Amino acid sequence: MLDVSPFNPNTHRILNSETYIEVKDLKKRFGKIQAVNGLGFSIFKGDIFGFLGPNGAGKSTTIRILLSLVKPDSGTVSIFSLPLEKNRTAILSRIGAMVEEPRFYEYLSAYKNLEMLGKLSGKNVSHSQIMQALTLTGIEERHESPVKTFSQGMKQRLGIAQAIVHDPDLLILDEPANGLDPRGLRDIREVILRLNREFGKTILISSHILKEIEQIAGRMIIINKGAKVVEGNVHELLNASEFILRIEVSAVAKAFELISKAFKQLEPAIDPDDRIIMRVSRKDIPLINKLMAEHDIDVFSLTPVNSLEQYFLDKT
């Protein structure tokens, strides 16, 4: 197992950063299904932490355990350096969460939902705070509309709004991009990045849209069958991995011959669209480019294909 945890000197993480979430040897079984199996990870103040795994990997169960919705069979969870079991209320007052598809009191307006949930957060949530949360997520114009008139995308936005309305330190967002169109995806991504950069929120985000994690998260964990596969800095994990490279050149046959001779171990091939494809490491790309230039072959593009997705599939 690749280890690029914060305690590994190769990571870029500031080592003395405050630990916000610490999970150790977490286990949860539902009947015959071991949903979470000895999972452990750490999230630090200021992180955007990606939580990746295929469907049924145990992501939602883990998130529900972090939010005290599900009781673990064994293991420990500490949040803000406090044991969750004995400090549930104090911890939850500093957390904003969206668990799976956001659900609301559909007969109430967006504003009324946030007002009610704000009151439950144990803080005096003001009118301006509610409007700020709605503005940040881009649904302020519909604040008086009943939630039952909202599209799925608007509900996702409202899901984030309810998570931030009481100004929590830590956000736990379970699949926040679910059901969004490309514009919605981009908007949500920008909101999450703003919350982290401008408002200093620490964010745990789970997603099956791997590109999202690649674009947002600084650190990530990949889990499968309830257990950790890998945890670490997203860019280091990516750089350490191999991916598929698609090469478009002027003289395909000649280029293929040269590449096959120089990078035989990478098993290059020509796809039906006359592009050379091969599995490479990041360090190989400039070498390939240089080789083409030395032989006067024009390079139109060198495109990595589904880098993290390939990595993810390889690991799970």
Added chain:
Amino acid sequence: MWQLIGIELNKVFLRRRSYIGFLALFMLVTILQVAMYVEGQTFINLMIQNLKNTFVLEGNLLNGYFVSFLLMNSLWVLLPFLVTFVAGDSIAGEAHAGTLRLLLTRPVSRTQVIIAKFTTSLLYTLLLVIFLMLISLGISTLIFGTGDLVVYSKTLNIFPERVVLPRFFMAFGYAFLGMAVVTSLAFMLSTMTNNAIGPIIGTMALVIGFTIITNLRLVAFETLRKFLFTTYIGSWTLFFDYEPDWSQIRFSILVCLVHILVFFGAGLFVFKRKDILT
């Protein structure tokens, strides 16, 4: 806690379906009042036919109190259905809708949540009973006036007008207690499932089943009957005995209270250990 109860009350009373019970009661009471207005005298005459041969009966016997007593008897079977809708939906409905997780990811304890929801369900039941009292007793006395109350409870009883209202208040008070038992049962079942239909049907099945056992005067059920809440929830009629059996009333109140506590305790026990997976 008060804030949480306020929020729960808001949720119940901002939802249109919560008013179905009130609407149903209003419609049925109105229909029965109109029917009594049209045919009430015939009904009264039939009831006191034998007495007329022996006694001289004077005054307004078809009065608001008499109509109200008839309404209470008639609608008593409907009330458990109506209170179950809110109590049965309380936890299971939110679990089904996915809003329970929204609620429980806030810094409120599960005990607080369940107390607030239970209190809200009881308040809804109380309001429903008060509403029934207002429209049956209030409107009936406005339409039919007041007078002595003639009722048949074990035997024919005639209550002078001055003692009738306290009897009604005590009867409605007990009716609330009886309905609170049904509310508690529906609430307990609501903590055990993730779909509101289950607790509603479950509660009604138990109420109907136990009522049948209670009313079947079979020796085989004699012992069992003593332990069934349905034996006691209808004891509001005891207040319309000429000399109420106060020891029996006190015992019935105690049994109802014990049932409420047991049902609530079981609901709390289940809910505190429940994994929220919806």
